[in-house]
Amino acid sequence: MRIPRIYHPQPLSVPDNIALSDDAANHVGRVLRMQPGNKVLLFDGSNQVFSAEITLVDKKQVRVQIADQQVDDRESPLNLHLGQVISRGEKMEFTIQKSIELGVNIITPLVSERCGVKLDRERLEKKVQQWQKIAIAACEQCGRNQIPLIRPAIRLEEWCAEPDEGLKLNLHPRASQSINTLSMPIKDIRLLIGPEGGLSQEEIDMTARHGFTDILLGPRVLRTETAALTAIAALQIRFGDLG
Known part of the structure; x- marks a missing residue:
């Protein structure tokens, strides 16, 4: 399964344990039906990508543990x-x-x-x-x-x-x-x-x-x-x- 990329509207860092936004939680929990232990990639607009693991999925929220971060610049020079x-x-x-x-x-x-x-x-x-x-x-x-x-x-x-x-x-x-x-x-x-x-x-x-x-x-x-x-x-x- 391809690891989904998810945008998070607040700054991220290692080793945060965070709740995904409502839109992201709905996509991960209800659309993709992902479970604890599954991997996701997060980005917060800082030109970095964050590897994370789902730790909780319930009706109210989806939580993930951030394990790693790295710069991933894909912006054009123009x-x-x-x-x-x-x-x-x-x-x-x-x-x-x-x-x-x-x-x-x-x-x-x-x-x-x-x-x-x-x-x-x-x-x-x-x-x-x-x-x-x-x-x-x-x-x-x-x-x-x-x-x-x-x-x-x-x-x-x-x-x-x-x-x-x-x-x-x-x-x-x-x-x-x-x-x-x-x-x-x-x-x-x-x-x-x-x-x-x-x-x-x-x-x-x-x-x-x-x-x-x-x-x-x-x-x-x-x-x-x-x-x-x-x-x-x-x-x-x-x-x-x-x-």
Whole structure:
């Protein structure tokens, strides 16, 4: 049986004996039906991994004994901040999950002129909490030991105006540059992915005023979730740790 990887929201150390979080306990005890003596791997976002053994499983809690810890750095040398205009249905969840597997460090959900999702503040805050849980699950699956941040949703222009010394990129079907023509090396990138209907001309002009460079992925028009993952993969191949 593969040893499951479990995120723990508080700092860990040897030889702690701890109770897992409610979500983790439910997964370990009810879904996986693990028992005392079974092994788990824990991580707390500190870029370390902790070997542990289950000592108690009951209806109220699951407890584990931490036996060992070691640094396990799987982070890309490319610091990538994704600004993704919120997409409909499960597309946003899919984009968040897969972009984290590809090494994105920060994701900011954006609201633009043609954003097809209209939510009030309370529902949007609940969505962000749900997206953060998806980020954690993606890290558990892919082996990352630092949890990317899902920021609160903000308006597109507000995000574009934030101070950032890294390279700012905006996908545009009529751009003259591609990822392969960008000068190396680059360590920090702010990547903007627009909505399903694309950015308006006013928004494109606004990104230019804030120092964004238009780039082209290829001759075909990609859906927003396809564009995000294609761009991230291409940037990781050129400037990061995919190859």
